[in-house]
Amino acid sequence: MTSPQADGVPVSMPDLGPEEADNVADAVRSTWISSAGQYLDTFEREFGRLCETEHVVPVSNGTVALHLVLEALGVGAGDEVIVPSMTYIATANAVSYCGATPVFVDISADTWGIDPGAVEAAITPRTVAVIAVHLYGHPADMDPLRALADQHGLALVEDAAEAPFAEYKGRRAGSLGDVATFSFYGNKVVTSGEGGAVTTNDAALAARMRLLRGQGMDPERRYWFPVIGYNYRLTNVAAALLCGQLSRVDEMLARRRALYATYDEHFRDVPGLTLQPVADWAVTTPWLYGLLLDDAETRDRVAGRLTAQGIDTRPFFVPIHTLPPYRGRCASELPVTARLGDCGLSLPTSSAFAPDVAARVASAVLRGLPA
Numbered sequence: 001m002t003s004p005q006a007d008g009v010p011v012s013m014p015d016l017g018p019e020e021a022d023n024v025a026d027a028v029r030s031t032w033i034s035s036a037g038q039y040l041d042t043f044e045r046e047f048g049r050l051c052e053t054e055h056v057v058p059v060s061n062g063t064v065a066l067h068l069v070l071e072a073l074g075v076g077a078g079d080e081v082i083v084p085s086m087t088y089i090a091t092a093n094a095v096s097y098c099g100a101t102p103v104f105v106d107i108s109a110d111t112w113g114i115d116p117g118a119v120e121a122a123i124t125p126r127t128v129a130v131i132a133v134h135l136y137g138h139p140a141d142m143d144p145l146r147a148l149a150d151q152h153g154l155a156l157v158e159d160a161a162e163a164p165f166a167e168y169k170g171r172r173a174g175s176l177g178d179v180a181t182f183s184f185y186g187n188k189v190v191t192s193g194e195g196g197a198v199t200t201n202d203a204a205l206a207a208r209m210r211l212l213r214g215q216g217m218d219p220e221r222r223y224w225f226p227v228i229g230y231n232y233r234l235t236n237v238a239a240a241l242l243c244g245q246l247s248r249v250d251e252m253l254a255r256r257r258a259l260y261a262t263y264d265e266h267f268r269d270v271p272g273l274t275l276q277p278v279a280d281w282a283v284t285t286p287w288l289y290g291l292l293l294d295d296a297e298t299r300d301r302v303a304g305r306l307t308a309q310g311i312d313t314r315p316f317f318v319p320i321h322t323l324p325p326y327r328g329r330c331a332s333e334l335p336v337t338a339r340l341g342d343c344g345l346s347l348p349t350s351s352a353f354a355p356d357v358a359a360r361v362a363s364a365v366l367r368g369l370p371a
């Protein structure tokens with residue numbers, strides 16, 4: 001494979017092969033380019049098989065997937081939804097779109113996922129749901145969350161945008177809560193440029209989501225709209241791309257795992273570096289390799305040195321409760337979230353990289369550390 005990043009290393013890049021190009025060309029030739037077609041049917045079947053769920057609802061991106069789920073669950077004004085502050089902003093924004101309030105809690109240092117103890121402490125009579133984000137490919141600790149959800153009558157939603165195919169105690173992400181969302185944005189493990197999906201084993205919820213996704217039109221009666229819906233549909237062209245990606249997913253994950261292994265080998269036991277924890281019950285999805293440096297200054301200095309060598313990186317997410325739309329909403333300190341926000345750095349990760357990229361980047365990181 002040629003190295004498309006000869007002059008620099010992007011933090012991520014889509015891995016697109018002839019299967020994807022052939023499928024897209026086939027969809028175009030067939031003229032089925034809107035929101036029906038054989039690739040959508042195949043994608044639903046195949047993604048459901050891989051996520052071990054009965055129902056797959058393809059949608060236009062991971063953000064609307066979250067909104068669709070919350071709307072279908074009936075989340076609205078006056079409700080509270082517990083979310084981690086360390087996540088992409090879409091998780092919180094989807095709650096706001098419903099007129100509900102996101103309640104931010106800390107993550108656990110052992111998984112970087114939402115801390116079940118913090119969730120329990122944040123439950124009020126207004127709480128209606130918890131969104132467990134599988135952050136940076138690691139599944140959240142779902143059993144205690146399930147117990148809390150059952151005890152308090154809450155919906156348990158997985159935001160699995162960053163962790164398709166990850167496993168929790170032998171079960172696949174997407175099948176662990178009541179309902180789960182995925183993103184197929186260009187930097188994700190499988191991509192259609194923009195795209196998303198919802199998975200669930202709840203037939204009634206799936207039907208409600210299909211109704212809302214298609215402008216609220218009654219499936220039995222054309223141009224009859226019993227409710228206000230949305231246009232959140234995915235196209236058959238995007239699904240054609242996704243079918244190509246899914247046909248190569250084992251090989252793509254293996255390449256990503258090899259990259260992670262190379263990074264781990266270089267960074268393990270290096271003073272000043274903390275690797276992503278992996279719980280013994282987890283099989284992670286190698287989405288975007290992340291590690292923690294000692295403090296924000298060191299993180300930014302190392303990132304700057306890498307940039308100077310043409311190596312692109314990303315700081316971890318800025319804790320959402322510190323961002324302007326949500327500032328001042330969090331009653332307590334979130335120390336683990338703060339540490340990741342200050343010290344976390346994501347390194348280039350893509351199954352399209354040439355095999356030597358991880359070693360090259362890792363050496364540059366080690367050279368960039370303070371003496």
Ligand SMILES: Cc1ncc(COP(=O)(O)O)c(C=O)c1O
Nearest residue numbers: 061062063088090161183184185
């Ligand atoms: C945790 C998480 N949730 C939701 C999203 C939103 O997905 P999209 O960008 O497809 O709208 C993303 C990433 O993009 C994400 O990382």
